[in-house]
Every structure is written in C-alpha cells, then in structure tokens.
Amino acid sequence: MTAQADEPQLRPRRQLPRPSPESQPFWDGCARRELLIQRCQPRGHYWFPPAGLCPRCWSADFTWTPASGRGEVFTFTVYRRAYAPELAGQLPYAVGIVQLAEGPRLITNIVDCAPEDIVVGMPVEVVFEDLADGVTLHAFRPRGDQH
Amino acid sequence: MYQRTAAIVGAAHSRIGEVPGSSSLGLMVDAAVGAVADAGLAPGDIDGVLVRGPDDEYCFHQQLGERLGLDVAWATTLDNGGASQTLSVVLAALAIEAGLATTVLCGYARDAWSRTRQTGSRSGRMNQSTHRRRREWRDSFGYFGEPATHALGARRHMSLFGTTKEQLGHVAVAQREHATRNPHAQMREPLTMADYLGARLVAEPFGVYDCSLRTDAGAAVVVTTTERARDLPHTPVIVRGFGSHNNLSGWTSGEHMVETAARQSGERAYRMADVAPADINVAQLYDCFTYMVLAQIEDYGFCAKGEGGQFVASGALRLDGAIPTNTSGGQLSEGHVEGMLQIVEGVRQLRHEYPVDRQVPDARLALVSGHGGNTVCHTTLILERG
Numbered sequence: 001m002t003a004q005a006d007e008p009q010l011r012p013r014r015q016l017p018r019p020s021p022e023s024q025p026f027w028d029g030c031a032r033r034e035l036l037i038q039r040c041q042p043r044g045h046y047w048f049p050p051a052g053l054c055p056r057c058w059s060a061d062f063t064w065t066p067a068s069g070r071g072e073v074f075t076f077t078v079y080r081r082a083y084a085p086e087l088a089g090q091l092p093y094a095v096g097i098v099q100l101a102e103g104p105r106l107i108t109n110i111v112d113c114a115p116e117d118i119v120v121g122m123p124v125e126v127v128f129e130d131l132a133d134g135v136t137l138h139a140f141r142p143r144g145d146q147h
Numbered sequence: 148m149y150q151r152t153a154a155i156v157g158a159a160h161s162r163i164g165e166v167p168g169s170s171s172l173g174l175m176v177d178a179a180v181g182a183v184a185d186a187g188l189a190p191g192d193i194d195g196v197l198v199r200g201p202d203d204e205y206c207f208h209q210q211l212g213e214r215l216g217l218d219v220a221w222a223t224t225l226d227n228g229g230a231s232q233t234l235s236v237v238l239a240a241l242a243i244e245a246g247l248a249t250t251v252l253c254g255y256a257r258d259a260w261s262r263t264r265q266t267g268s269r270s271g272r273m274n275q276s277t278h279r280r281r282r283e284w285r286d287s288f289g290y291f292g293e294p295a296t297h298a299l300g301a302r303r304h305m306s307l308f309g310t311t312k313e314q315l316g317h318v319a320v321a322q323r324e325h326a327t328r329n330p331h332a333q334m335r336e337p338l339t340m341a342d343y344l345g346a347r348l349v350a351e352p353f354g355v356y357d358c359s360l361r362t363d364a365g366a367a368v369v370v371t372t373t374e375r376a377r378d379l380p381h382t383p384v385i386v387r388g389f390g391s392h393n394n395l396s397g398w399t400s401g402e403h404m405v406e407t408a409a410r411q412s413g414e415r416a417y418r419m420a421d422v423a424p425a426d427i428n429v430a431q432l433y434d435c436f437t438y439m440v441l442a443q444i445e446d447y448g449f450c451a452k453g454e455g456g457q458f459v460a461s462g463a464l465r466l467d468g469a470i471p472t473n474t475s476g477g478q479l480s481e482g483h484v485e486g487m488l489q490i491v492e493g494v495r496q497l498r499h500e501y502p503v504d505r506q507v508p509d510a511r512l513a514l515v516s517g518h519g520g521n522t523v524c525h526t527t528l529i530l531e532r533g
Contacts, residue, residue: 015282015286015287015289016287017282017283017284017286018282018283019283020279020283023283049280049283049284055396074303074399075299075300075302075303075306076299076302077295077298077299077302077350077351077352077353079289079349080347080348080349080350081347081349081350083289083292087289090289095290095299095350097299097399105399105400107284107285107399109288109289115351119306120302120307121306137288
C-alpha cells in the first residue's frame with residue numbers, strides 16, 4: 001500500500017481479521033501499538049503466528065513479550081493483479097515476509113516505500129494502522145538507522 | 148528394503164484443457180478406464196484405488212469405486228496437494244510389496260477450468276478454522292493466491308543468487324516448445340522470450356506465463372507386480388526407487404523456499420534406486436510455477452544450488468539439453484493435472500512411445516516429482532525402463 005499509514009484504510013469487511021482466543025492478545029497489542037509475540041518460559045523461544053504452544057519444545061508455558069518492532073525484509077512480492085474487486089484500487093501493493101530481530105517471521109505489508117525500491121534485507125520497523133471496525137493492523141516501513 | 152516389486156503397466160488421460168460439461172468424477176472415470184485398458188487388464192483385476200480429486204469432494208476414492216464397481220483391499224483419497232500423485236505410486240508400491248494388494252489404480256482429476264466459469268470460490272471449500280486462520284494472517288494483508296506464495300520464493304532466490312526474470316522465462320519457453328509438438332496440450336501456440344517478458348504481471352516477479360494452467364482433465368496409471376508386468380502388452384516401467392520429504396514447519400521457515408523439500412526427497416530416492424543425478428535421462432518436475440522447476444533442478448543435483456538460472460538459460464531443459472524436462476509441456480503448457488500427467492509422461496518416455504521429435508533418445512531412467520501440501524511436501528519417483 002502506498003497510502004499514508006495514519007489514514008484509516010477502507011478494507012473490505014470480509015478481509016478484517018477475526019481473532020481467536022489464542023490470538024486475541026496479539027490484536028489487543030496492535031490496538032495499543034505494541035507488537036507482542038509469544039515466548040516460551042523454559043527455553044526462551046519466540047514464535048509467530050500465535051499458537052497455544054511453542055513449536056520447538058511444545059511447552060504451553062509462555063508469555064506475551066513486546067518485540068522491538070525492528071526487522072528486515074526476508075522476501076516480498078508486489079501484487080499487480082487484484083484478487084478481489086475491492087483490491088483493484090490498491091494496486092500495486094507489497095506483501096512481505098519480515099524477519100523480526102527476535103527471530104520469528106511474519107506476513108505483512110511493506111509501506112511508505114515505492115514497490116521498486118523494496119529489497120531483500122532492507123531494515124524495517126513496525127507501524128500500526130487503524131482500520132474500520134476497531135481493528136488495528138501492523139505494517140512495516142523502511143527504517144532509517146542501520147542497527 | 149524395497150525390492151523393486153512394483154511396475155507401472157498402464158497410463159492414460161482424459162481430454163485435457165477446456166472441456167465444458169465435464170465433472171471431476173467423469174474425467175477420473177475416463178482416465179481410469181483408459182489406464183486399465185492400456186494395461187491390458189480387466190476391471191476385476193483392480194484391488195487398490197489411490198486417487199485424489201478436488202478438495203471439496205469427500206472420499207473421491209469411494210465415488211470413483213462406486214462408478215467402477217470396485218470392492219478392493221487397498222484404497223484411500225490423498226490429501227497432500229501436488230505431492231499426492233507421486234505419493235500414491237509410492238503407497239501402491241509399498242502395498243504391493245507387503246502383499247496387501249496386487250494391482251493398484253492411481254489417479255487425479257479436476258474440472259479446474261470449468262470451475263473458473265462458475266461463481267464462488269476457485270480453490271474449493273476450506274474448513275472453518277483454516278479459513279479463519281487464512282483470513283487473519285493472510286487475507287488481512289491482501290495476501291491471496293498461489294502465485295504470490297511461490298513469487299516470495301523466486302524473489303529470495305533472485306536476491307541470494309542473482310537469478311533473473313529472463314532465466315525463469317527459459318523454463319516457460321522450453322516447456323511451451325515441448326507442448327507445441329503435443330497434440331493433447333492445452334497451450335500449443337509458440338511462446339517467445341519477448342512474449343514471456345511482455346506478459347501481464349500477477350505477483351512480481353511472476354507474469355501469466357510463470358503460472359500453471361487451469362485445466363479440465365484426469366489422468367491415471369496402474370501399478371502391479373514387476374513379475375506380472377512382463378506378461379502385459381507394454382514394456383514395464385519399474386518403480387526403481389522413491390523418497391519423500393515434508394517441511395511441515397512451513398514455506399517461510401528456514402530456507403525452505405530456496406532449498407526445497409526436493410533435496411532431501413531426491414537424496415532418499417537416489418539412494419534407494421542406487422543412481423546419481425547424472426544417470427537420469429529425463430525429468431518430469433512438478434511445475435506449479437516456473438520458479439519451482441528451477442529450484443528443483445538445483446535440489447535434484449542437476450546443477451549446484453544458485454546456478455539454476457544459468458543452467459536453464461543454457462537450454463538444459465530442451466529435448467536435446469542436459470536434462471530434458473517436462474517433455475510434454477508440463478503444467479505450464481500441457482495442462483495442470485496436479486502432477487499426474489508428469490507420471491504419465493515419464494512412463495511414455497521410458498516406453499519409447501514417441502516419434503523422434505518428442506522422444507528422449509534411449510531413455511532408461513526418469514525422475515518424476517510431486518510438490519505441494521501447502522507448498523512444503525515433496526515425493527520423488529525414480530522410474531526405470533524394464
């Protein structure tokens with residue numbers, strides 16, 4: 001998306017996330033502009049997306065931990081075809097896999113950047129976008145500093 | 148240790164392409180009847196059914212068995228996406244070797260082109276919880292469709308190794324060239340590199356010619372004992388070895404989109420078959436997208452990881468190339484039958500059925516791959532002319 005991150009996007013109702021009990025804390029965090037990820041107590045593994053147990057050691061003993069919000073682009077693609085009529089007005093837009101500094105990777109949008117300027121390895125930082133219906137989504141924009 | 152007990156003795160497909168009025172079940176029946184006839188067998192000979200249809204069809208094996216009047220020892224419908232069809236041949240071979248069945252029908256059919264003409268979901272119904280998770284973690288970000296998923300892999304490969312769009316184009320162009328000589332192929336018009344580079348973009352770097360087709364078709368093979376195969380009309384195609392690998396942790400985990408499950412699957416198959424990449428005469432590689440062919444060429448050891456772009460650009464996939472690949476056009480040009488046509492083509496090449504402009508000379512060993520199951524599951528067959 002090339003629109004400003006601080007304007008509510010008119011995202012179709014059917015695409016808004018419907019949280020589950022296990023993911024609700026994540027979305028609540030987004031609404032407070034916090035990127036929360038789960039971390040297991042025994043070994044300190046991080047994971048994403050939200051799930052009831054650590055995918056590495058299967059422990060269900062975890063905490064929701066604020067992530068730094070920093071990451072880098074692991075890979076990305078730029079949509080040129082609209083997969084739903086409502087998306088046509090947003091083309092071209094970038095979907096990326098961002099690898100957080102803490103390790104997990106997440107699917108997101110790369111914003112505030114021309115699609116042709118996105119590169120694998122680009123440092124990014126999280127931004128939050130309030131949508132209709134009280135939903136807040138994360139996205140990532142290029143990060144100025146190189147740390 | 149697998150004793151090479153199984154051989155493919157029959158192979159057939161239905162009409163391929165745009166078949167208005169077709170149904171998945173009807174296409175599967177056509178292919179099944181054709182494969183059993185091709186094998187020189189009768190309905191009563193079949194004692195195993197391993198098939199797959201659209202994801203919204205329940206127990207496709209039972210629906211097929213009801214049409215064909217089959218009460219059999221060994222049967223199921225597979226649910227491993229594009230890795231299902233090669234896996235069905237593996238399961239047939241294992242059942243035959245274990246003495247649970249003697250003659251197994253393996254197949255796939257889907258009226259995918261006709262479904263694009265209907266309203267509603269293209270990809271079939273997902274259950275509620277899968278749908279909810281997709282909506283939450285994908286749809287919300289405008290992430291839809293298989294092209295984008297594989298485009299993410301292509302982009303990372305390009306970044307790590309300098310692979311270019313034009314190199315991906317060599318896959319599309321080579322396979323279309325094979326299809327121009329295939330009277331059954333869905334796409335038979337020549338495709339130039341200029342056509343490929345000028346194509347409408349879908350999800351970068353992919354354009355329309357990077358993507359496999361939507362096809363109405365069914366295809367099937369019959370697997371039986373190597374011993375029995377020798378009494379049947381065609382040269383037996385022996386299942387010499389196989390392997391599988393499944394990166395269930397996900398496409399975006401590790402480096403699974405750059406070094407795919409084909410690598411470990413291939414290593415297991417080569418080891419079981421006691422052959423090396425250099426011994427393979429023809430490859431039928433699961434080609435949902437151009438990028439997946441390039442990645443598998445590397446993962447199967449036909450060239451080093453990262454060198455696939457240069458390798459395919461050198462003409463390696465052509466009939467006269469280092470590793471003739473998808474020689475009837477593949478899913479990019481012949482038709483997308485979830486890898487089942489690749490098994491059929493592997494069999495036909497090893498039978499030496501083709502005129503000289505389509506036949507890999509003296510083909511003895513074929514490698515056939517299946518890839519899918521949310522992009523991470525993979526099964527490899529190594530077939531040998533008997």
